[in-house]
Amino acid sequence: MQESEFNRWLLAAIGRSPTAFHVAANVRDLLTDHGFTLLEESEPWDLSTPGSYVVVRNGSSLVAFTLNGEDPARTGLRMAGAHTDSPALKVKPSPIRRSHSYVQLGVEVYGGALLAPWFDRELSLAGRVSWETGAGGLDAGLLDFARPVAVIPSLAIHLDREANRNRSINSQTDIVPILMQAAADGNEPVFADILLAQLRRQHPEIDCRAILDHDLFFYDPAAPTLTGLAGEFITGPRLDNQLSCWTIARALIDAPERKNSLIILSDHEEVGSGSPEGAGGPLLDSVLERLFPEPGQRQQVIRRSLLISADNAHGVHPNFTDRHDGNHLPRINHGPVIKINAARRYATTALTAGFFRLLCRRQNTDVQEFVMRSDMACGSTIGPLAATRTGMQVVDVGVPTLGMHSIRETAGTSDCPGLLRALQGYFSLASDDPLWHGWLS
Numbered sequence: 001m002q003e004s005e006f007n008r009w010l011l012a013a014i015g016r017s018p019t020a021f022h023v024a025a026n027v028r029d030l031l032t033d034h035g036f037t038l039l040e041e042s043e044p045w046d047l048s049t050p051g052s053y054v055v056v057r058n059g060s061s062l063v064a065f066t067l068n069g070e071d072p073a074r075t076g077l078r079m080a081g082a083h084t085d086s087p088a089l090k091v092k093p094s095p096i097r098r099s100h101s102y103v104q105l106g107v108e109v110y111g112g113a114l115l116a117p118w119f120d121r122e123l124s125l126a127g128r129v130s131w132e133t134g135a136g137g138l139d140a141g142l143l144d145f146a147r148p149v150a151v152i153p154s155l156a157i158h159l160d161r162e163a164n165r166n167r168s169i170n171s172q173t174d175i176v177p178i179l180m181q182a183a184a185d186g187n188e189p190v191f192a193d194i195l196l197a198q199l200r201r202q203h204p205e206i207d208c209r210a211i212l213d214h215d216l217f218f219y220d221p222a223a224p225t226l227t228g229l230a231g232e233f234i235t236g237p238r239l240d241n242q243l244s245c246w247t248i249a250r251a252l253i254d255a256p257e258r259k260n261s262l263i264i265l266s267d268h269e270e271v272g273s274g275s276p277e278g279a280g281g282p283l284l285d286s287v288l289e290r291l292f293p294e295p296g297q298r299q300q301v302i303r304r305s306l307l308i309s310a311d312n313a314h315g316v317h318p319n320f321t322d323r324h325d326g327n328h329l330p331r332i333n334h335g336p337v338i339k340i341n342a343a344r345r346y347a348t349t350a351l352t353a354g355f356f357r358l359l360c361r362r363q364n365t366d367v368q369e370f371v372m373r374s375d376m377a378c379g380s381t382i383g384p385l386a387a388t389r390t391g392m393q394v395v396d397v398g399v400p401t402l403g404m405h406s407i408r409e410t411a412g413t414s415d416c417p418g419l420l421r422a423l424q425g426y427f428s429l430a431s432d433d434p435l436w437h438g439w440l441s
């Protein structure tokens, strides 16, 4: 796939995936369209023949793997991981608020969102809803209004003369989206009825008596786009971490010769990963236990496996260069970044970093490195959780990004194609290649 073609595909995939639920469903569909067999965790698995499989948990996390017939206890698994969720505003259980002539929806802040950019944007609403069926059963599915339905207007500067110097944002009172004008008769709208009407518009065939509950998030429905005079930047919502999710999935599909491989895309990274489907939970362990039930064999597989954990890295911002260590200044369009931290907020070691560096060199991909300023706290990602839970070796990497956790972030057009090439080479790496397992100590 040409770089420009891949970037077009990438932006369209992000545009179609407003929440972690949509990422998991869309990646699942992409993989099954390319020959992966869908497995259910609640059913027995027949893995007796070599093949490619995908399993989804909670509708928001996904594991896919290829077993090519080689003995995994000798070859290990070429693993890659990323997270499906992004910071957002999550709708409260009983969200309707009425203030003067406005109907608003109460929200909680999901993850470490940069709140200021949420003002004055057209917002849409998407996620998952559960409902009662006509027969009194329980069912659930995806919902997406897919058009602007709300806005959070700024307070005019005339009413807050300090706004450009000192405006703080109260997440309970200041960022409540306006959904509509109140009816003149004073009747309150019922949120479940609004959702039911949207569900019926989207899926007229669904047998739904009443909406029961919802996991819904406000999001920016404006499509991700190319910008910069030469179109060298990507700006868009949810680049952290959908750039990595989609690049990993595409690399797995397009790898010239897919070896024993596994990808894991986890929800809830932005809130600490502590859930049954998050990277702090048992999903990866459960899959490995089912693939390799004999503990000794499983340990061999884990010790011979490597996880490339991909999550966006902080590119150096030209207006704020002092926020970086002067020797570690990742630049957009200069390649994926290896992330290193002495306190193990990243799981990279000299061996795993060395592996990724050689892999990128072989795949004609530039590579950079990032370490936080010593006087600033470092973020983290799924890599250290996978390393700590399973004992496998991990390298934390990511494409450089500006404005991380804003409602729209900025990245480069050549960094994801570079990561794609590296991962395609990785998933195809022969088991007797001197690079593979060079990091075994």
Ligand SMILES: [Zn+2]
Binding pocket: 083, 240, 241, 269, 311, 312, 381
């Ligand atoms: Zn991230």
